[in-house]
Amino acid sequence: MANIRDVAKASGHSVSTVSRVLNQKGYVSEQTKSEILSAMEKLNYHRNDLARALSLGKSYRIGVILPYINHPYFQKLADAIAEKALMENYQVTLLPTNYDSKYEMKYLDMLKHRAFDGLIFTSRAISFSQIIKYRSFGGLVCCEDTFDYPLSCAFTDRKKSFGNVLKILKDAGYSHIGLTVSRSEVVSQSAKLTTQSYESVFGHAIPEGMLYRDAKNMYDGITAAGKLVENDPDLEVIFANGDQIAAGALKKLEEINHQALVIGQENLSSSFLLDFSTVDHRLDSIGETAFDLLFEDKIIKKEIPSRFIVRGELSEIIPNEDEDPLDKIIDK
Amino acid sequence: MANIRDVAKASGHSVSTVSRVLNQKGYVSEQTKSEILSAMEKLNYHRNDLARALSLGKSYRIGVILPYINHPYFQKLADAIAEKALMENYQVTLLPTNYDSKYEMKYLDMLKHRAFDGLIFTSRAISFSQIIKYRSFGGLVCCEDTFDYPLSCAFTDRKKSFGNVLKILKDAGYSHIGLTVSRSEVVSQSAKLTTQSYESVFGHAIPEGMLYRDAKNMYDGITAAGKLVENDPDLEVIFANGDQIAAGALKKLEEINHQALVIGQENLSSSFLLDFSTVDHRLDSIGETAFDLLFEDKIIKKEIPSRFIVRGELSEIIPNEDEDPLDKIIDK
DNA sequence: ATAAAGCATAGAACCAGTTCCACAGCAAAA
DNA sequence: TTTTGCTGTGGAACTGGTTCTATGCTTTAT
Numbered sequence: 001m002a003n004i005r006d007v008a009k010a011s012g013h014s015v016s017t018v019s020r021v022l023n024q025k026g027y028v029s030e031q032t033k034s035e036i037l038s039a040m041e042k043l044n045y046h047r048n049d050l051a052r053a054l055s056l057g058k059s060y061r062i063g064v065i066l067p068y069i070n071h072p073y074f075q076k077l078a079d080a081i082a083e084k085a086l087m088e089n090y091q092v093t094l095l096p097t098n099y100d101s102k103y104e105m106k107y108l109d110m111l112k113h114r115a116f117d118g119l120i121f122t123s124r125a126i127s128f129s130q131i132i133k134y135r136s137f138g139g140l141v142c143c144e145d146t147f148d149y150p151l152s153c154a155f156t157d158r159k160k161s162f163g164n165v166l167k168i169l170k171d172a173g174y175s176h177i178g179l180t181v182s183r184s185e186v187v188s189q190s191a192k193l194t195t196q197s198y199e200s201v202f203g204h205a206i207p208e209g210m211l212y213r214d215a216k217n218m219y220d221g222i223t224a225a226g227k228l229v230e231n232d233p234d235l236e237v238i239f240a241n242g243d244q245i246a247a248g249a250l251k252k253l254e255e256i257n258h259q260a261l262v263i264g265q266e267n268l269s270s271s272f273l274l275d276f277s278t279v280d281h282r283l284d285s286i287g288e289t290a291f292d293l294l295f296e297d298k299i300i301k302k303e304i305p306s307r308f309i310v311r312g313e314l315s316e317i318i319p320n321e322d323e324d325p326l327d328k329i330i331d332k
Numbered sequence: 333m334a335n336i337r338d339v340a341k342a343s344g345h346s347v348s349t350v351s352r353v354l355n356q357k358g359y360v361s362e363q364t365k366s367e368i369l370s371a372m373e374k375l376n377y378h379r380n381d382l383a384r385a386l387s388l389g390k391s392y393r394i395g396v397i398l399p400y401i402n403h404p405y406f407q408k409l410a411d412a413i414a415e416k417a418l419m420e421n422y423q424v425t426l427l428p429t430n431y432d433s434k435y436e437m438k439y440l441d442m443l444k445h446r447a448f449d450g451l452i453f454t455s456r457a458i459s460f461s462q463i464i465k466y467r468s469f470g471g472l473v474c475c476e477d478t479f480d481y482p483l484s485c486a487f488t489d490r491k492k493s494f495g496n497v498l499k500i501l502k503d504a505g506y507s508h509i510g511l512t513v514s515r516s517e518v519v520s521q522s523a524k525l526t527t528q529s530y531e532s533v534f535g536h537a538i539p540e541g542m543l544y545r546d547a548k549n550m551y552d553g554i555t556a557a558g559k560l561v562e563n564d565p566d567l568e569v570i571f572a573n574g575d576q577i578a579a580g581a582l583k584k585l586e587e588i589n590h591q592a593l594v595i596g597q598e599n600l601s602s603s604f605l606l607d608f609s610t611v612d613h614r615l616d617s618i619g620e621t622a623f624d625l626l627f628e629d630k631i632i633k634k635e636i637p638s639r640f641i642v643r644g645e646l647s648e649i650i651p652n653e654d655e656d657p658l659d660k661i662i663d664k
Numbered sequence: 665a666t667a668a669a670g671c672a673t674a675g676a677a678c679c680a681g682t683t684c685c686a687c688a689g690c691a692a693a694a
Numbered sequence: 695t696t697t698t699g700c701t702g703t704g705g706a707a708c709t710g711g712t713t714c715t716a717t718g719c720t721t722t723a724t
Contacts, residue, residue: 003710014674019712027672046444050391051710054382054679061425070411079402082426091447093393093425094414112378114680115423218601247605269550270602273579335680346704351682358683359702383680387709446710
């Protein structure tokens with residue numbers, strides 16, 4: 001493998017001149033340039049990016065921290081980040097954690113070790129204060145509200161969007177509502193906001209047994225629907241924490257022949273296929289924004305508004321006047 | 333940022349001794365070791381992975397080349413590769429190409445530039461002979477049969493599995509069969525095998541209008557089903573090139589109230605949810621194997637057998653004796 | 665005529681690691 | 695007693711780039 005010194009020797013010029021040709025900056029005569037170029041050709045030379053990165057102190061790589069690599073929510077978010085990053089000539093590496101703080105710390109350590117120029121947290125198990133400690137080692141952005149912590153973020157106000165959906169349900173006369181969350185509200189910010197929204201809309205806590213706390217995939221959705229109907233035979237609505245969970249729930253409801261509304265989140269293809277309403281958290285915007293903030297000098301916090309996509313029987317029930325803060329969309 | 337020389341100076345030892353402590357190899361006395369360790373602690377020292385990679389000539393990074401980052405088939409395959417790679421302490425970067433050979437060449441160039449130790453092609457636009465040129469720059473593996481080309485691969489015999497499914501359909505008395513492929517059989521190996529299998533089972537080419545050539549996602553599935561029924565009002569079966577396409581087709585068939593069997597591929601959650609049969613190409617096995625082959629010295633080619641997962645009405649029709657080369661599974 | 669500015673190039677230091685080699689001390693084997 | 699082998703350590707070269715600085719040589723402006 002030829003290196004820059006080999007090229008210099010072969011062309012009869014100095015290393016610095018070769019470097020100038022390589023980077024197309026500084027003064028190089030046409031004559032010299034073509035001599036060096038042909039030497040490169042002859043030696044089959046290609047610049048070593050690792051050496052370049054070491055010298056520059058910048059690797060043009062970022063990492064996206066996400067709990068599950070094959071989870072639709074995080075996948076969609078990661079895709080959005082990757083799309084923007086690739087446009088800016090950055091490479092993106094997906095870093096799955098399974099919500100294990102050990103992994104999160106490991107990836108932060110990789111930032112320390114200069115494996116990345118920056119990290120985007122799509123979700124997390126560790127605290128903000130832990131993350132902040134690593135600020136001096138590279139860019140850091142979270143995809144959730146970081147409140148008063150000195151940490152950039154791009155996020156949707158879930159309390160607002162959850163509250164909006166719940167209010168619509170309340171106004172439409174529904175009261176037997178089951179909810180699912182991925183993790184207990186003690187550890188999950190999203191779960192906490194779900195219960196808080198419920199309380200503020202309905203004026204009381206979610207009734208015992210109407211909150212299913214371990215909904216991570218379609219199969220959990222099946223289980224959740226079973227439990228919720230078992231706990232409340234008059235169940236009217238299931239507000240799930242994702243379209244995949246909603247899809248599973250719908251399947252179960254059909255199976256046991258229980259009539260109830262199902263609402264999902266993220267506007268995945270399954271919600272369209274199975275024709276249920278869904279909260280679109282605008283993951284594409286969030287991802288793009290998160291990347292943009294990564295290498296800003298200042299700490300910036302950006303809120304991106306959600307949309308409620310109304311489908312199926314709900315689209316006939318709810319009023320369409322609407323001056324709420326969300327773009328409400330009646331699909332088809 | 334402290335470096336290894338700072339640690340050496342601070343601890344009163346040499347750089348090579350610090351390196352030995354860092355890598356836990358070679359002789360170091362307990363006394364020296366603890367002195368160096370505490371110096372590292374004090375200086376908040378962390379090894380620079382870029383410098384290490386440069387020195388070692390190995391970055392512990394691999395790339396996975398795939399046309400679409402959010403396509404279920406490639407996602408599943410990439411997930412399988414990533415899972416194995418992470419176990420072996422390699423980092424995985426997803427490299428989307430949109431079937432643009434420019435991108436594929438760009439990623440091969442990145443291999444040249446030492447950004448990766450190896451690349452796995454899950455699909456490709458360029459020829460095998462193009463890829464082979466880069467063999468000297470790092471590991472290279474394809475997830476399809478590379479035939480006589482000197483290139484490692486992990487793959488399923490699609491001709492075999494397609495033929496198996498088509499034979500089952502033929503034996504069950506179906507003859508009005510529509511098929512979908514993602515790209516024309518001129519460029520897509522998979523499409524070519526689909527048409528070849530059809531011909532060898534039915535003894536004639538796919539009738540005009542019964543092959544839809546641009547099926548890439550669920551929405552294409554909807555369009556495809558419409559066209560196929562239009563071209564043959566007696567359509568009995570749609571054999572789609574993926575579960576997402578099959579799901580779209582099924583939706584369209586229900587909409588226009590046309591009774592026909594739908595068969596997908598990859599055994600995604602949608603095939604389970606919507607209860608149609610599917611060909612499971614064992615992407616998890618393929619991904620794992622592909623990684624294993626990446627850093628083998630020899631060129632190795634491994635075939636992984638597919639499974640046909642039979643669901644819905646088909647499970648009542650087809651005989652269950654079966655000594656065919658595929659594991660046939662009757663689901664539920 | 666002379667200073668300033670622009671062009672073209674080379675040399676050497678620098679980024680932060682790894683590793684080969686030499687050398688010393690000491691214990692066990694010849 | 696000498697040789698061998700193991701332990702422990704340091705120096706220096708090496709990985710392959712970038713960039714600062716110095717040095718000439720032309721032009722151009724004053």
